[in-house]
Amino acid sequence: MIGSEEKKSRIKTIVRACRLIARMSKGRPEVLESHRIYYQMLADYYDRLLNAQEEGEFVAAHTIFFPVEILYAMDIVPMHTELTAWMTALFSGSYADLLSTSAEVGLAPEICSPYRVLTGALAAGCLPRPNVMLWSNLICDNSAKGGEPVMDMSGCSGFFLDCPFQQTDYENRYLKEELEDMIYFLEKQSGRKMNWDKLSDNIAQSDRQIELYRKINELRQTVPSPFPPQDFLKLFTVDCFFAGQPEATNYLETFHQELLETIRDGRGMASPERFRVMSIGMPPVLLLGAIEKVSLEYGAVSVADPFFCNWGEGRLDPQKPLDSVMKKISMHPVMVMYGPLDERLLDMLINCAKQHKIDGTINYAHVGCKQGAATIKIVKDVLNEIDVPMLILDCDIIDTTIAPEEEIREKLRQFFELLEDR
Amino acid sequence: MKALGIDVGSLTTKAVILDDDGILASSIVSSGDEAELSAKAALEQTLNQAGLSFDDNLYIISTGVGGKSISFSQQQKALTTCLARGSHYLFPSVRMTIEMGAESSTIIKVNERGRLSDWANQDKCAAGSGIFLQQMAKLMEMSLADMAQLSFKAKSKADISSTCAVFAESEVISHVHRDPPTPREEIVAGIYFSVVSRIMSLCKRVGIEKDVAVTGGVALNSGLVRILEEEIGFGVMVPDIPQIAAALGAALVARENIEKGIK
């Protein structure tokens, strides 16, 4: 059983850890300023969440790839459910107790682990109770079913954003009307009005942010790559938590400058850079450090994370905020995985492999991601046609008992030896 | 300098020494608790056979489960890399090798230059391995060789559906104690078939491509190999001493390193 002090401390742990990292980064020239900004932002996010109830704020819990620009424009405090589960595991290092609580509640172990950690955390009272739950089927069945248990356990109401499967005009209209309904729902529940000007501002920021994501991604095409491999997670979480917010733009611009300087100085992440790796799938977040270490032993660097970093074509128009929200959803890197599996995904991967000059691909086959796993053979066959070998690493995004560190290291070594041998 | 490869497996340790004409000597010893000692024993036996002694003129590559723990090897290489080299040397036409060891099976794909192009492991489940077959032999109170011989007599296979070694064992027991009992040759065929099924699953993950070689201790089991050939749909190549394929590959890597001047 989880003690009551511990219950409150999960979020506090995240805040404390982030503040500590931010503080320690200050004035250390070898640590990037963007690093410090990121952790400060995270600390502030969770701090706001911790104090929300006291401050009389309105908290909306939401699932992944949700348009938070809308929430910020209504001065609603967002709580990202899946990522908070990740962060809880990442910063407190403990998640096993939450997984076992979710098993007690009756959730099957085959359900994607972030959702089990989330349910376990809610059941154990480790997370703040939201005022409202927003969820969507964006990306998979797990997120589509993630809402009602939260509503049940928190005793709050909720709204399901039904995202259509394909992107025809009719379906886009449907999505827009769903978004309008959601705004209406939030206004009623929170007593706050949508500030359309603020939403336009947020959209303008998001537009700039996407431009920066693209620029940063382009810089990763440089040989040697200037980009710290693990930072793809920062880019991803920045969009999930802070999309449309000026802090995010500030972070990205700082990071972008740092990368330019690294390139100017002729530095790279690996010296010498022998193998350029494309990473796809959902990696075990607690083992990212170990993975980077083994890779560096062979001079291998992850230079592309297409499903987290490759934004689709297009611009956002602040004058048409809801249309822009929809456009952004369709441009999101992961959205190629959502619709019917076709040339869009395969062409994207081939282009990415060519542009980033990839020597090999690592596919993190997270056991909870069924819809991703179904693409493994197709992707492997397609990459084989351009002579890029692919390693399939069975793992779990949070639970390291599924594939322990030693097993992952061994498989990585075998793969890098294969690349050496070619 | 002489090129030498050592494969430290969970049940046996193999060593191979090469000269200009090919394999000079090889040996297989039981793996003890300490990889270092097992490797030393295999090394000594091989050197004796070759009429050599442990001196500075040996370049040693170690591989296998215990390959990392050998203090006297120059380098350690993954089993997959060594298997690719070894298979290609033995059978240049081979494009897929199935290595069936004591604790796990590994499938590798080899390209026409003898380089590893893909692989798949079975490491979480014991039901496709030599130790599993040994346990079954004990259950049936037969030697491995007798079991293999018996399997040729089977006209059909007993159904052993479990994907888990533990449950497979209880299914075998129930076949033995059934009334009337399932004919023993059918039980054996059923056991082999369930091992082969798991191998086939792995093979399909990487894509079956001719020619196919089978290595590792279990390759000596002619009964199982026959059932594998039935399932795969064509004949497979088995080297004379299938256990040493990876050690041979390690020795080949050693030879390459000598030629390239790599310390």
Next chain:
Amino acid sequence: MTDSPQTNNVELHALDRFREINNAFPKTAQILEHKSQGKQVFGWLCTYVPEEVIHAAGILPVRVTGYSQEMELEDGNAYLYINNCSFSRSCLQMGIRGEYDFLNGVVGGSTCDGARRLFDVWRYYIKTPFHHVLTVPRKYTQRAHDLYYHQVAQFKQHLEEFLGIQITDEQLCQSTEVYNEARALLKSLYDLRKLRNPPITGAETMEVLNASFRMPKELFNSYLRQLLDELAASSRSHKYRARLMVVGSVMNNPEFIKAIEAQEGLVVTDELCTSTRYWSDPVVLDSDKTPLEAISQRYLNNFPCARMVPSDERFNRVIDLARDFKVEGVISQIIRYCVPYAHDLPLLIDRLKAQGIPTLALDVEYGTSGSGQIQTRVQAFLEMLEARR
């Protein structure tokens, strides 16, 4: 399949004919004959695919199902990976191995991850000439209905282009009548199971259901009418200790239900994609809607899948079924990696508990016959139900 030792029930001839078709599927005599006449056969993947539209186009619709038992799924694992449900892997393997090579088309819906990826991988590797996937919304709002109708209309258009024909309203009406008759007949069959002494078991019903989506509907209807006549004329009865309901997603193997009924737990009703979710609601044709509108409305409103929001729509109907059939206990059989149903399970168990109905939750693989462990747990469950009385 033999009857349970406790009864001396007569064999049902109509049931034998269904069995024959199930045993021969997918290459049944009817399908092969249909093809030899130059006609087409389409496979469909989910209860949200409007069969009447396919039927109205003169095509024989058959449901894509997997092997009739739990199998080693090497090809399925290689193509769909081990963490997709064994149903999708089983279906795909049959497809890869050519068992569905007679299909001219395959139609799916964006219903769940397993189904949509089955469709994607099938389309990529098995070159069935026609393929179509419908977007299926997850809500019941008017807007969702409009979207689904639009999808059905697009599907109809795609079919028409492919075949070079026009599908008329009259043809849609005729097909609807045939399908509605099947639904009405199945309802009559299920009504018999409401009785205190049902003449037909759950396992036998499963055999009828399996045949229902594997043969021309017209022929099915005539066989089912015969079966209902036979049942009316018979005095079949089954001894039982408790009235049970089986719930879950896809299930096709009657052996599983038989294993439960061998313990004298009579399965009097079920909530499965292959049973009530398939046939429950009729298409309501009336003058203020076109036949296509009526069809599309029925399919979206039909007995809910766990993917639909709010989940209570499904839970309420499950509870209604349990009440109508005087169910004492529910057996949930969820295929490993069936995500929507797994998420629903704790909530469903709570709702049923509130109605005084306990649930036995079983993890299964598609095609399981219910051996050893399952039988032990069912026995314990039945003893518990008896003790509560």
